Amino acid sequence: MTPTRLIAAACVAGLWLLLCLWAWRRARRQETQQARALQALDAPVPVDTLLVAYATQTGYAESLAEQTADSLRAGGLTVRVAALDQLDVARLAAYRRMLFVASTYGEGDPPDAAAAFSDQMLPAGPGEAARCAPALAGAQYAVLALGDSEYANFCGFGHRLDEWLHAQGAVPLFDLVEVDNGDPAALRHWQHHLGLLAGRSDLPDWQAPAYQPWRLASRKRLNPDSQGGPCYLLTLTPPADVDSTWQAGDIAEVGPRREAGGPLHAHREYSIASLPEDGAIQLLVRQMRGADGALGLGSGWLTHIARPGDPIDLRVRVNRNFHAPADGRPLILVGNGTGLAGLRALIKARRAAGHRRNWLVFGERNAAHDWFCGDEIAAWQRDGTLERVDAVFSRDQAERRYVQHHLREQADAVRAWAGDGAAIYVCGSLQGMAGGVDVALQDILGDARLQAMQRDGRYRRDVY
Incomplete structure (x- = not known):
């Protein structure tokens, strides 16, 4: 073999050894990270710690879980984040509140990494079910189910997880939220619930709605002299160049302001009380006040600050589950x-x-x-x-x-x-x-x- 070939062979061998060393060190680093994560999960759980668990195929569910945790921490909550494959029923039982971000892979299957956890979700036999108390009795949970409606079993794994948690005695914090191909409106709905959990109405939207400039046509108080807060029927008309359609059950996302012409704040959601045939979106809005007497951001904008004729930033969100x-x-x-x-x-x-x-x-x-x-x-x-x-x-x-x-x-x-x-x-x-x-x-x-x-x-x- 010529010296040139010897040098080339040595270089190839050296590169191969470096690649092997890199792969070995990467595997060791991942093993160490996983061991630390498991050690953290097995550590005593501080009171009121909220668990955010995710099941991901591509990493998208993990990123949403981290965003979820960040939103909750902004409200002062203590949060732990874990992959579903790191969990079992015993670890889940340590938490009183849990949020799950669950992807569905293929025709209703769990992500590969969550397959082992999915095996734990098999229903118990009649005799076994009768002998065993629900493992998660008293716990509260919610599920963000990610999927693709092109598949027949849309969000199938998320629904299975939701049903299993309920069968284990856990109670929903709020209803399962389906996300079709990363639909930003569904994610905003999830964020709405996170704001309620965190006690923060000012959490910024992950992605702001693309609003249209509707007009406040009229506002009528429905409950004069009531013991409760004032409740109003609002009528909002669409822009002349917009063909707005919606169905009964859909939601109006409104961008509130603290003053006319002021900056927009995080959206608020309101059930639509009318049909397109009525020619306008009507909302029932109760005026809310904080302990200090300050007007609520969304209700204050719609029931007090905005005047008839003022523009209202609004977007319709499809809510198929309530059609x-x-x-x-x-x-x-x-x-x-x-x-x-x-x-x-x-x-x-x-x-x-x-x-x-x-x-x-x-x-x-x-x-x-x-x-x-x-x-x-x-x-x-x-x-x-x-x-x-x-x-x-x-x-x-x-x-x-x-x-x-x-x-x-x-x-x-x-x-x-x-x-x-x-x-x-x-x-x-x-x-x-x-x-x-x-x-x-x-x-x-x-x-x-x-x-x-x-x-x-x-x-x-x-x-x-």
Whole structure:
């Protein structure tokens, strides 16, 4: 072999050895990082630590988990972030609150790295289930499910994880959020819930909505002399050059300002109370004030600062999970306060479609002051759009009564409607009402039946 070839061979061998050394050191570094991560997970969990877990195929879920953790830390929360493959039921049981960012790979499969955890999610046999108490009883959770609607089993792994957590006794902090191909509107909805968890209404949007300049056409107070905060019906008209469409159940994302012409702040979400055929978006907005008396950012902008004729930055977000049933199945609509907005749009859609078997259960404070849209609802009952209307006013008797109490009292009727194929739609406050209604429906219908209705799209919620 010539000297030139010897030198070339030596160079190749040297490069190969360097590559082997680099690969070995990289593997050792990854092993060390994983060992440290596991050690951190096995360390005692400080009280109120919130776990953010992710299952990723490409790294996208991990980056969203880190953004989620950063948003929560901005609100002063203590957060741990971990990959799902580092976790098991025993580690999860150490946390009282957990958020999961879960990708779906292919036709409903977990990401490769989460396959081992997925194996833990296999249902227990009847005998085993009877012997074992739920491992996560008392814990709270939420799931951000990432997927691609081109696949039949859209967000399949996220839904399986959600159902498994519920079966383990955990209670949803809020409903699962589906993200189709990184949809920024769905991610903003997730951020909305993070803001509520963190107690921060000023968390910046990860990606600001592309607003359109709507106009505040009118604003009418619905509850003069009410014990509660002022509630207004707002009418907003679209720009002349925009063909705005939406469906009952969709959401208006509004960019609030502290003064007319001032800078935009993080978006606020409001259920749309009207249909495109009405020619305008209508919102029901309660004016909120902090402990110091300061106006809430979103409600203050819409109910006090903005004047009729002023531009309102607005974008419609599709909310497929709360669209009206396509067929004429019976519909039970349950809500309180400004949650009537989403239910009002659904009733309008059912009326337009000629679907008349609708039962409204609505709760507020006093019949004399808080029967929002009462004349309209009475007219719908007279013309047969609403087969049944039950209003529950919590302050009109010595003992407080809410919509969940009324549902329990009407348990036989709820079971009869559900037996006829009814869907149940709930809109309103997450704290108190939505949780109370969920527990009542579990007791009335049974947990397994209610979960089956949720899987079949017959139990839907728009709660905030």
